[in-house]
Amino acid sequence: METLWTADEPLTARDVQDALAGRELATTTVLTVLGRLERKGLVTREREGRAHRYRSVASREDHVAELMRDALDAAPDRGAALARFLGSIPPDERDKLRDLLD
Amino acid sequence: MELTALGLLVLGVLLAEPVSRGLAAARWPSRDPVGALLVWQAVGLAGGLALLGAGIVYGLAPLGPTLPSAVRALLADPFDLRLLGVTHALALIAAVLLAGWLVGVLAAVTFRTLRARRRHRDLLDLLATPWPAAPGARVLDHPVPVAYCLPGMRSRLVLSAGVLDALDPPAVRAVLAHERAHLRERHDLVVLPFVAWGTTAPFVQGMVCAQVAVAALIEMRADDVAAARVAPAELTGALRSMGGAAPAAALSSFTAALDRRLHRIVEPPPPLPLGLKVLVRAAAVALVALPTLLLLAP
Missing domain, CATH: 1.10.10.10 (Winged helix-like DNA-binding domain superfamily/Winged helix DNA-binding domain)
Known part of the structure; x- marks a missing residue:
């Protein structure tokens, strides 16, 4: 690779x-x-x-960025995919966080 | 039969709304996170059983005096279904549709979660480098501090390079102890149904309460395990440094939740006395037993 x-x-x-x-x-x-x-x-x-x-398909940096998006993103169905040290974000705040990340 | 159906319906509605709200607002769960998680699971299971059971029991009421006898009659002669009136048939159809929807949503979310995890793990194995200081931990070369675990049969513990910059080694050990607690106790399996049903039915307040409360409880539990293995000060230090640098630090609810977690580690609430702990677990069993008995009682 x-x-x-x-x-x-x-x-x-x-x-x-x-x-x-x-x-x-x-x-x-x-x-x-x-x-x-x-x-x-x-x-x-x-x-x-x-x-x-x-x-x-994508550069190394793109893939690292994808992993970080997975790890930080607050999308509801990713909530179950991994467990972050800083816990999950309540559903009503998820949109706000997504705006902050973009 | 109609009376049993009414009882089940009342039980289901009580569990879905006032009981869920009350449990979400209660203070004792922070003194016994494991017991509280069991009660939440019992509330979910009993509530689902009661609501589905109410529809089925009412729907099949014309076929026999109890659910088991009605089911036996139906199995003996499936054409008995024609004997159901419109209201009974509608109740039965609603219950069957609801059951199908619940199972379908859970299966779909499980499938999506497993696929997302596999993709994530494939990339991790290619991109993250093992961290020699802790067996099993991998480092992802990115400046934003994030620490997480990927649960499952082949789990992964991940730290970004930003974490190693922001934290000293004891604090990193505290983070890892917290994540290992999630992995070892399979918190992902506890959370999955609540996430699946909570996100697809956000209009049911009780489900949303449950989802938020369960997410907070598994963090409490993991903090308890970590604080018992490392010095609590290292855990709070790690939370403070990472919390301040996290992208979500701008959210008031995030910092409020973080403050609550810090406060709980610094001044742990007294654990529930043993007698109460036993009572909590017995209540969880009783909650599930009640609708089960109502359904199966001869």
Whole structure:
């Protein structure tokens, strides 16, 4: 994933394997991992000749921002998804908080 | 049967409104958060049973003198349903629809919650780095201080880099002790039904009261557990530093709730005497038993 984030252009599995040359990974291993990342909606792939080129859906910073939004957002159905140290916000104040965050 | 239905209806309405309001306004729950959580669950369960039961009992009344006998008659000959008059049929339909709606909403919210958690966990595992000072905790590189846990079978404890900047190590340990209490006691499961039904029926005041009260009670419980494991001063220090920096600090209700939590840790109210604690738990059991007996009594 790190390799895809730092790359400027979409990479093939072979490119990723080369970039991770120090780790001695088999091509199938790289493909398996890329497939798993694709299923999780983190990378997309497009066909190019006989190979697929993979690129990340969003930057590392975007994903961190998404996590922070999850963690701070007061949306009602996220209330049950995680438990914050500072507790939940009463329903009538949620809209106000959302305005503050935007 | 009609009398039983009326009794169930009265019980359900009492639990949904005056009892919920009274319990939300009561002072003793802060002296026994666990007992109070049990009572809230009992109120929710008994209230639901009573309201649904009232509709079903009234609806099936023409088929037998008690609910079990009416159900037996119905199972023996399903065409008996034609014997129900309009009002009885309407009551039965309303109860069945309400039951379907309650189950459906709970299932939908559970599904959405699990999906949101899985997505969040996938990203965390990719982006957060393990924090060596505490096993199981991960650090997310972001300056806004936030500490939370992701409950579930594969739970995660998360601190943002902002927390590590704002707090000294003992305070961080206090935060982690608080979050671990949420995880260990599966507070997410306690909260889930209240969130599901409270947010889809905000017009029922009792449900909203319950949702807010239960959310406050699990924080009290986690504070109690944390304060027993670390020095209370470290917990209050962590709350003060994080509370002042939180984006929600501009909300008056947020700071008021924070002050109440701080006050409770600094000057803990005396725990309920053992006898009263037993009484509270017995009352919770009795609350659920009452509509169950009314429904099943031969």
